[in-house]
């Protein structure tokens with residue numbers, strides 16, 4: 671699957687009642703967000719960043735929070751050691767992974783790439 675297929679979709683409100691994704695679907699969607707690691711034992715996907723400093727880390731967290739609010743699907747956010755970020759996506763309502771997790775991951779990756787390009791533009 672391509673990332674653009676996921677960013678073209680919107681999260682669907684989930685309060686249970688749908689089955690969690692199984693391994694074949696998870697692997698197919700992971701191919702679209704290869705920076706994310708699947709943690710099967712915790713029913714989640716996670717991605718880590720080391721930012722330049724605390725302020726950059728908090729700014730990036732805010733961007734992620736804005737994406738989560740826009741999609742109404744909310745990751746767990748871990749900021750430790752002042753600039754290490756771990757973002758964890760799971761669908762609490764089904765205690766498993768849903769397409770929503772991959773849609774938010776794809777939006778986060780696209781925003782990260784856009785931010786990196788912006789930084790490059792400023793550097794040149």
Ligand SMILES: C[C@H](O)[C@H](O)[C@H]1CNC2=NC(N)=NC(=O)C2=N1
Nearest residue numbers: 683684742743744760761762763
């Ligand atoms: C109705 C609404 O979609 C739900 O309350 C949402 C809100 N955000 C959520 N975020 C995550 N990660 N899992 C959920 O099950 C969840 N439920």
